[in-house]
Amino acid sequence: MQFRRDGFVAPESVERAEFDVWDRMTPGLVLLVAYQILVKLREEDGRTDPGRPAPGSDEETAELMARAMLGDEAAASETSRRDLITLDRLLELLVSVIAEESLSEEAVDALLEAAEESCLVVGPWDERDDRRPQSGELIDLGGLLVPTEPGLKIELMSSREDGSLAGVTVIRGRTAIQLQAFRALGDTSWASVREDLARTMRRRGGSAEERVGPAGPELQAIVRIHGPPGKDRQTARVLGHDGPGWILRGFVTGVGAEPDSTEEWPYATFQGTVVRPPSTPSATDALIRLRWPESGV
Structure with a gap:
């Protein structure tokens, strides 16, 4: 009005x-x-x-x-x-x-x-949100509950510092999405994280452009990796979402990260993920740690 x-x-x-x-x-x-x-x-x-x-x-x-x-x-x-x-x-x-x-x-x-x-009806979801769908199979990794289905491969990523589980990678065919959740400390948001990531990627010799994808604002990037000349760059899409007190980040690589890719499953996996914030968060560590699932992966 x-x-x-x-x-x-x-x-x-x-x-x-x-x-x-x-x-x-x-x-x-x-x-x-x-x-x-x-x-x-x-x-x-x-x-x-x-x-x-x-x-x-x-x-x-x-x-x-x-x-x-x-x-x-x-x-x-x-x-x-x-x-x-x-x-x-x-x-x-x-x-x-x-x-x-x-x-x-x-x-x-x-x-x-x-x-x-x-x-x-759009995720990712907070575990405490009673609006989230209850359908679909989720693998319980403690800090994250991740959608799974036949044909997907799950790999857990350990922290170099203490060996704890810091993230999970979901793989299907020639595409992968790595998921990590962080507590939003201070005025941190996906917008500020996205800006910092883009700046870091460019400083290291890569590129990063903001775009709007099915999960909202994201980065279409080329990142430097360890490898011989000609194989030292990797195409990636970086997704993000602000939750109540947390940020979920998805790092897509492989065929599904290419600019002309129409693969939908990385977005479906990202938006179907449920974040379980820790009941007693660390005063200094923003990363939401994971655990091995009871049924294995």
């Missing part, structure tokens, strides 16, 4: 509505999903126009944002570099499409309810 009346959102409202917080059910995310649903419905009707900006707005910026929010990798990278996706601009596009469709208030309410419902 404020945006329709004034053409902007007050700063105090933006702070409550933006995207980079642990709870995926932010107003900003609901509006983003509502826009995506509306454009998908238009595409089903044979219309590919993602919506026009309001009069006087920058058409090039609006088109770039629209492409990014619909999954265009190059556009996502550019909007991230220029910091273009803001709540005001998202609202401008959404209101424009709603006006073009001449949606009634009842239809807009139904659209927002559908978007909110879509946001509710």
Whole structure:
């Protein structure tokens, strides 16, 4: 209502509505999903126009944002570099499409309810969250409960310092995803971790570009590894998610990490993972440790 009346959102409202917080059910995310649903419905009707900006707005910026929010990798990278996706601009596009469709208030309410419902079913999950699905087989590793199915290989990763279990790698065919969970200390978030990782990768001679994937903001990267010339770089995707007091990180390698890969199972594994925070966390160690499963791997 404020945006329709004034053409902007007050700063105090933006702070409550933006995207980079642990709870995926932010107003900003609901509006983003509502826009995506509306454009998908238009595409089903044979219309590919993602919506026009309001009069006087920058058409090039609006088109770039629209492409990014619909999954265009190059556009996502550019909007991230220029910091273009803001709540005001998202609202401008959404209101424009709603006006073009001449949606009634009842239809807009139904659209927002559908978007909110879509946001509710997305993981990764906190073990204490009673909204998480109870279906599907999970292997209990203590700090993580990881989806498993026939054909998947599970490998546990030990810490070099003390030999404790620091992470798990799930392998299927020529693709792997390594999962690690950390307690979010201070103002640490997936956004700050992502920024630090990208900076470190570039400093070490690799590359890292932010993009938007099925699990939200991620890094498409090339990282330096130990190996002979020509085999000392590895393509990777780095996924992340902010939970209540923790961060889950997924490091995808192999065929599924290539920029043109359409493999869905690494994302399904990541989003189906359940994090079990320690009942007595260490005062200094942010890593959420794992344990061997009772039934073996």
